[in-house]
Each structure stands twice: as C-alpha cells, then as structure tokens.
Amino acid sequence: MPSPSSRKTIHTWKHISLVEEQITLPNGKDIVHTTIAHPGAAVILPISEDGKIVMVNQFRPSLHKWLLELPAGTLESPENVEECAKRELEEETGFSAKEFIALGQVTPLAGFCDEIQYLFVAKGLSETCRYECDDDEVIEVVHLSIEELEQKIVNDEITDAKTIACVSKAKLCGYI
Template sequence: MAQRTIHQWKSIALVEEDIELPNQKNITHTTIKHPGAAVILPVTNSGDILLLNQFRPSLKKWLLELPAGTMEPGEDSATCAHRELIEETGFEAGTLVSLGQVTPLAGFCDEIQHLYLAKDLKPNHSFSCDEDEVIELVTMSKAQLQLRIADGHITDAKTIACLSKATLCGYI
C-alpha cells in the first residue's frame, strides 16, 4: 500500500494511500491522520459542569464546548485529559473516569476521541492556553447544558457525545 503525505501541520497530516477494500476493489483514499484527543466532562462538587466558550477560527465563531485537546507524541489519553483540563480550565481532577471513545469523522479522519468524566476538581494555577486559543470558562447545570443542546445553541459533537455517554452510564 503506497502512502503519500500531501500536507503536514503540527502532528496532523493529510495522507493519500492506495488501499484494497473488503470487496477487493483498489482505490486511492485521502485521510487526515490525527494522533487522537481527550475530551473531558468536568463536574464540580456541586454538580455543575465546566464548559469553554471558545473562539474557533475555522468557523469564525464562538462555540460552547467541553475542554479537549490533542494527544502529544507518546502521551496516553488519560495524561492528555489531565493536562488539557488544567491548561484550559485551571482545575485538576482528583478522579478521572474513562467513558470510552468516539470516532467523530470516520469518513476522512482516523481521529479517536477518548471521553472522560473529571470529578473532585481543585484549582491548579498552571492555567495556560495555547497561543491560538481564546477561551472563556463557563459553568452551568446539567439541565441548562441539556437545554442549550436541545435548542441548538450547543452544536459541538464531542460535547454532546460525552454528556450523552456520562448520562447513559449513570455517572451524572
């Protein structure tokens, strides 16, 4: 299987490769190669949820979403979740529970998002966003978050998936 990197940006690459499908048909397929990410549902001791109001340059608008981030080389998803939670919210988790994973863009991207519930939060003053991040911390109840999803105000897929998984598993 021949593979060609068309473009590389940070740890993400656009790769074209010749593959054989299960029906023995040979095709050339283009995939965004992604190292994976962690998505964190931070729940405070009072039961509220920490969200980010984050400006997304690709969409040129603000999105309400859960903290998340790309895994560094050699980093496992739990370590990434701990790091991203601190960097984006200024809180660290005393307890981190795996909620499984989702594949958000399987038609053209190999990214796997690892979902986590973060509890027993305590302030950590290592808060430092990446250079290209503009973030405001928002706190809301689960009911408020569900209403914002239902009314279409929150459209971020990873946020909806992580909240759904935590709710269906009985964690919140």
C-alpha cells in the same frame, strides 16, 4: 493496513497530516483515499462538587465563531489518553481532578479522518491555574448545571459533537 510505500503525506500542520494512500476495499476494488491522520484526543466532562459542569467557550477560527464545549485536546507523543485529559483540563480550565473515569471512545469523522476521541468524566475538582493557551486558542471558562447544558443542546446553543457525545455517554452510564 497499506504498505508504507503506498502512503504519501501531502501536508502536515501541528499534530495532524493529510495523507493519501492506495488501499484495497473489502470488495476487492483498489482506490486512492485521502485521510486526515490525527493522533487522537481526550474529551473531559468535569463535574464540580456543586454538580456544575465546567465548560469552555472557545473561539473556533475554522468556523469564525464561538463554540460552547467540553474541554478537550490532542494527544502529544508519548503521553497516554488519561495524561492528555489531565493536561488539557488544567490548561483550558485551570482545574485538576482527583478522579478520571474513562467512558470509552467515539470516532467523530470516520469518512475522512482517523481521529479517535477518548471520553472522560472528571470528579474531585481543585482549582489550580490556567496555562497559556496556544496561539490560536481564545477560551473563556463557563460553569453550567446539567439542566442548563442539556437545554443549550436542545436549543442548538451547543452544537459541538464531542460535547454532545460525551454528555450522552456520561448520562447513559449514570454519571450525570
């Protein structure tokens, strides 16, 4: 791990920072590397009693388009990953869950970002209320069967990597 003196924060926005640091690679070469420092995120695959998957259709300003994806969100200090999953599920969909099953983690952008996404299946859903979204969030809640969800992945109607990863992991583990 680099010493704190070799790290320089270039820019901070919300919970993320652009950090430049001097590091020595395993081959002994010294480089300056720029990383997006991210606190991590929770990704939730909510399964309703009728087997539908609760998803969000979210406008993504970075892409200037809507993405159909699983509910997810960034960890807020000092919450743990399951607390984050519970909070984000309720904020984005208006559902709470009796059970959260951890599926492990993925590293979505390891070339330039240290974010780890923690994957969950949520079962025993109960409707609560949606909280006010962040200023840059525009979200519609959508319910899809697993067959509809998988077909949308095949047809490139769902291109969100965290969604595809979480659905794949849940299927491989036998939850869907």
